[in-house]
Amino acid sequence: MKNNPSNEMRQALNPETWLKDHGDYLFRYALVRLRDKTVAEELVQETFLAALKGKEQFKGHASERTWLVGILKHKMMDYFRKSRQEIPVSSLTSPEESPEEFFDRNGKWKEQPSHWGNDPRETLEKKEFWNTFEACMTGMPGHLSKAFALREIEELESEEICNLLKISSTNLNVSLFRARTRLARCLEKNWFGTSPGGKKV
Amino acid sequence: MMTCEQAARLLSDSLDRPLPLRQRIPLRMHLLMCKLCPRFLRQLLFLREAAKKYAEGEGEGEFSLSPDARERIKRSLAHQSKEVPSRKNEK
Numbered sequence: 001m002k003n004n005p006s007n008e009m010r011q012a013l014n015p016e017t018w019l020k021d022h023g024d025y026l027f028r029y030a031l032v033r034l035r036d037k038t039v040a041e042e043l044v045q046e047t048f049l050a051a052l053k054g055k056e057q058f059k060g061h062a063s064e065r066t067w068l069v070g071i072l073k074h075k076m077m078d079y080f081r082k083s084r085q086e087i088p089v090s091s092l093t094s095p096e097e098s099p100e101e102f103f104d105r106n107g108k109w110k111e112q113p114s115h116w117g118n119d120p121r122e123t124l125e126k127k128e129f130w131n132t133f134e135a136c137m138t139g140m141p142g143h144l145s146k147a148f149a150l151r152e153i154e155e156l157e158s159e160e161i162c163n164l165l166k167i168s169s170t171n172l173n174v175s176l177f178r179a180r181t182r183l184a185r186c187l188e189k190n191w192f193g194t195s196p197g198g199k200k201v
Numbered sequence: 202m203m204t205c206e207q208a209a210r211l212l213s214d215s216l217d218r219p220l221p222l223r224q225r226i227p228l229r230m231h232l233l234m235c236k237l238c239p240r241f242l243r244q245l246l247f248l249r250e251a252a253k254k255y256a257e258g259e260g261e262g263e264f265s266l267s268p269d270a271r272e273r274i275k276r277s278l279a280h281q282s283k284e285v286p287s288r289k290n291e292k
Contacts (some may be wrong), residue, residue, distance in 0.1 A: 016284065019274055024265040031264055032255075041270040045277055052281050100206070107204025113240040120247050124254050131253060134264060151217065153250035158217045177213040184244040 014060050018048055020144040022065050026072050032134050033076060035142045043079065064181040073154075080146070080164050102181050112182065116192045129191060136186035140179060147172060150180035203231040208238045275288060 014021075030040035050071050051058075056172060058067055104110055123129050137145050150161045162172050203211075208231040211224055220228065232239050266274070 008285045015278065019271065019278065023271065023274065027266045027270075028264045041266065042272075044266070044270075048274060048278055049281050052278065102209070103204075103206040107203050107206035109209075109237050112237050114245060115240055116244065116247065121250065122242075124251055130255070133255065138264075148252070152249055155253075155256070168224045173210075173214055173217065176217060178208050180213055180216075180245055180248055181209070181241075183248055184241070187248075188244075 013055055013064055014149060015052055015055065018068070022068055025065065028068060028134065030072060030076060032137045033146070033153060034079065035138050035140070035145045036180070043072060043075045045114075046075050050075070075124070075166070080150075100187075101178075111185070114188055114192065116188070117165075122192070123137065132187060132191045136183050136190065140182055141188060144175055144179040144182065147175040148183065151176055202234070205231075205238055206236060208232070208235065209241055212238065212242050216245060216249065223230045 023044060026044045027040055030043045031037060034040050034043070047068060051068055054071075058064075062070075078121065102110055137149070140148075146165070150156045150164065151158070156164070158169060158172055161167075162169055165172075167175075208228055209219060211228050214220065215228075232242070
């Protein structure tokens with residue numbers, strides 16, 4: 001059996017250790033994109049169950065984790081499709097009318113965006129940064145983090161997102177703008193604001 | 202001249218669609234005169250890069266499954282394993 005490569009591929013799936021090896025990873029993956037802890041937990045469970053049922057389909061081309069993430073992505077898309085009616089109407093209808101958080105009446109920045117240092121990319125190498133990033137993502141209203149996650153993390157085109165969430169492109173533009181600005185503000189306060197040289201105005 | 206609010210919205214839009222010339226030109230003008238909006242643009246680009254890296258699995262934060270959820274998933278997995286015997290032997 002050891003000499004049979006296809007059998008060896010199959011052996012690469014270890015359902016007994018899925019939870020231990022990938023549970024937290026999948027949970028985070030779903031949580032940051034969905035923002036809902038209960039739903040994220042459910043989807044992780046569904047993913048494992050679906051994977052268990054379909055484990056014959058695992059070809060061994062990708063790693064076990066990549067394969068599981070693929071299944072989770074499908075579950076998430078289903079969830080988005082099913083849950084789109086549940087997005088509170090108030091958050092979507094005439095978003096232009098809701099009070100402006102970031103600008104004053106003259107269209108000037110209420111809080112000036114700060115300079116994030118000369119190479120903010122160094123930041124991405126720091127493990128602690130991702131805790132802040134995730135906290136900021138999950139701290140946003142659900143429809144905003146959803147829009148941001150689909151656009152920037154899943155890298156879907158705007159049109160696909162509009163179809164998936166059944167919202168107009170104007171709504172999406174507004175949601176993305178809000179999400180990005182909030183996220184930037186959150187990182188500014190909780191990450192860059194505390195690093196030396198970050199608060200120069 | 203365009204306000205910072207208008208400029209910021211267009212900067213965000215420009216990440217999702219190509220801006221028509223009639224928006225691009227006034228936006229450029231604004232960016233030349235404004236010190237804050239170019240910062241905002243750099244922040245937007247940083248977010249894009251961060252999200253990409255995150256998607257690649259670089260970012261691993263501290264969130265983890267609660268013990269309750271873990272137990273629940275463990276049980277449902279065990280349950281299902283019993284129901285769906287491995288089909289390896291059928292081949």
